[in-house]
Amino acid sequence: MSGNTVTQSVTWSLARAARELDLRRGEFDLAVHLGYVRTVPDEGGGGRRVTRAETDRVRSQEGFPEALRERVKAVGTTEGAALMGVSTARFTRLARLGLVVPAKFYVNRYRAVVWLYLAEELRRFPAERQNVPLLRGRMPEGLRDQLGAGLDLRPRNWRGRHMGFLLRQAEDPWARAAVVASLLEPAQVAEVIRDPYERACLNRFRPERPGHGAPDSPAAHLVARIMTADDPDEISWLRADLGHAVAEARETHPAPRPTPRARTGVVPEPAGPSTEEHPALPGSPPVPVPEAAFAPTGSASGPTVPGPAAAVRAVAVPILSPTVVRRSEAVLPEGPPEPGEGGRPRGLFGWLRRRDA
Numbered sequence: 001m002s003g004n005t006v007t008q009s010v011t012w013s014l015a016r017a018a019r020e021l022d023l024r025r026g027e028f029d030l031a032v033h034l035g036y037v038r039t040v041p042d043e044g045g046g047g048r049r050v051t052r053a054e055t056d057r058v059r060s061q062e063g064f065p066e067a068l069r070e071r072v073k074a075v076g077t078t079e080g081a082a083l084m085g086v087s088t089a090r091f092t093r094l095a096r097l098g099l100v101v102p103a104k105f106y107v108n109r110y111r112a113v114v115w116l117y118l119a120e121e122l123r124r125f126p127a128e129r130q131n132v133p134l135l136r137g138r139m140p141e142g143l144r145d146q147l148g149a150g151l152d153l154r155p156r157n158w159r160g161r162h163m164g165f166l167l168r169q170a171e172d173p174w175a176r177a178a179v180v181a182s183l184l185e186p187a188q189v190a191e192v193i194r195d196p197y198e199r200a201c202l203n204r205f206r207p208e209r210p211g212h213g214a215p216d217s218p219a220a221h222l223v224a225r226i227m228t229a230d231d232p233d234e235i236s237w238l239r240a241d242l243g244h245a246v247a248e249a250r251e252t253h254p255a256p257r258p259t260p261r262a263r264t265g266v267v268p269e270p271a272g273p274s275t276e277e278h279p280a281l282p283g284s285p286p287v288p289v290p291e292a293a294f295a296p297t298g299s300a301s302g303p304t305v306p307g308p309a310a311a312v313r314a315v316a317v318p319i320l321s322p323t324v325v326r327r328s329e330a331v332l333p334e335g336p337p338e339p340g341e342g343g344r345p346r347g348l349f350g351w352l353r354r355r356d357a
Contacts, residue, residue: 017050074116098153177245178205201255
């Protein structure tokens, strides 16, 4: 085994890889999201890992680690406005219009969403000629109308960036379709995908949402709203994309379905009548047993032994329990029934005949 193969087989956990690259965990997660650090699925099903060869590749780049830290540096509104040379109010308006795209967010202790932007992208914004009019003077009238109507594209732009990151990591066609489905309401998914087994497959591959606060907490509900499409145009686009993604996944391999129980070829023997469930009525005639069931199978001089078939048929003969026998003896009189008036027998037999008549 070559040394390169051994290096490829060694993997680090995400926390260990962040230490190897001299990055804080937030910086490392953003580096993974942006594709600067490649991860591989854990063979044991424990999430994502980083190979030792990948950490060696990143460490060998020029300017490491300062250059990598600068590329993954995320800033808030105040620092971002200073990098662009505008006021914080104008920076917020540009972000709401979708002209600058947030890279991540978090919920502070006041349950307010704090958007963070890549410093590298903010530095490039003023350098582009078409953006210069947006940094000085009044905003164009059309943009002012959109802001007045309450337009805020920050959540939608973040969802688009986050979906791109998840699609880069997805390796299975159903996993890619699940990424699209994760941004829609369950009712929207059910309208597009009618097959319940396909929806179950999408749920199995559904990516985990970023953890912000305890489950069912106000912060968690706020994050859920941010991660769910609410704009009609975005919903329409995601529904169409989900239909195409599921169609491609069906062609690759259909969603798993429950298989019918395999037949073993063994026919169970019919169960004989149960005396407990259907007790014999007192006085009912015994079930006749064919004489062939007790026919001798040995020689004429040998002992009479019932054959296998006779034994099976003999098992089917109902046997009265001692309780039923004692009950029958207590009800039935000894000897033939005495005739009553008109020659009709009295007692239980007479009552049964009258009931049948």
